[in-house]
Amino acid sequence: MINSFTNPNIDARFAIARGFPKELLKSGDNFMFFWNDGKEQVMMQIDDREIILEPDHITCTTYLHKVQIDNSEDHLKTLVFNREFYCVHTYDSEVSCSGLLFFGSNTSPVMKLDSEETGRLRTLYSVLEEEFAIADSNQEEMLRILLKRFIIRCTRLARQQILKSADKQSDIDLVRVFNVLVEEHFRTKKTVGEYAALMYKSPKTITNVFSKYSEESPLQVIHNRVIMEAKRMLLYTDKPAREIGYELGYSDPAQFSKLFKNHTGITTSVFKNSKSVIPFGQN
Incomplete structure (x- = not known):
């Protein structure tokens, strides 16, 4: 069952569902949360x-x-939900999820829920289901507030579980x-120094912070984002x-091919031939 809200004036969309109905994939601009609230494993493929x-x-x-x-x-x-309903960049000061939940790595974060957090999210999800049934002038804003609460709870979990034992807010923000800057510039900027200049930090400072709080070095973050794309x-x-190499900022095909093989262990041709080409958005 799908509960959905749309505002056609600004093309804003938000939906919740039990299961994974194919209708949710009709649009290609979605942010998604997947929560296994049962007792069986869920098999997923992300890229x-x-x-x-x-x-x-x-x-x-x-x-x-x-x-x-x-x-x-x-x-x-x-x-x-899509950006028109809730833009994680515009409202990042409210939820602090960019670079952590979204656009933070070459992989999607996975967070574990304890019994208390499971109870909180179940309550929040139930309130969401109720609110989808109330079609009045306050519905959109109420749904947005509830979604924001859901994002904040997940962001707190990600801070605790993904950033190891980070205790300084300034380091978490760094x-x-x-990560957000890499998402914006990975096609044109390939060195830690270039990002350090954008952040008014030294490359050494950035490297030291990552060594304490991240499993990846800053250079690995850059390379992994390129490889993912x-x-x-x-x-x-x-x-x-x-x-593809040229579009990702490598004028020398050999340099791009070497980077790809070093990170994947196989050549681009072997990778491409081992997978069937799937038009984006097709199921």
Whole structure:
């Protein structure tokens, strides 16, 4: 069952569902949360990566990801919204999720829920279901407020579980800002120094903070984002590797090919031939 809200004046959309109805994929600009609120595993594929979403775990994706789910039973709860309904960049000062939940890495974050947090999110989800049934002038804003609360709760979990033992807000913000900048500039900027200049920090400062709070170095974050985009283009387009490398900022095809093989262990041609090319948004 899908509960949905739309504001056609600004093309704003927000929906929640039990399971993973294919109708949720009609638009290609979605942010999504996937919450396994049951007792069985959920098998997911996000781009070329297979994920087993264990019970009491939650993950999220952006419009950049292609998601496939095999056993989408009712114990999977899905929340879907677009930028017109709630822009995570515009409202980042409210929820602090950019660079952590969204646009933070080459992989989607997975957070574990304890019994208390599960109870809180179940209550919040139930309130959302009730609010979708109230079609009045306050509905849109109430849904937006409830979604914001959901995002904030997930952001807190991500801080606790993904950023190791981060205890300084300034360091957390540095990691987040670096990740967001990589998302914006990975096609043109390939060194830590270039991002450090944008942040008015030294490369050493950024590297030191990442060594304390992140499993990836800042250079790995840059390279992983490039590789993730390369994989998507190889999977979902028929562009040759040379053209993909050029679009990702590598005028020398050999340099791009070397980077790809160093990170994946295989060549671009082997990767492309091992996967069927799927038009983006097709299921």
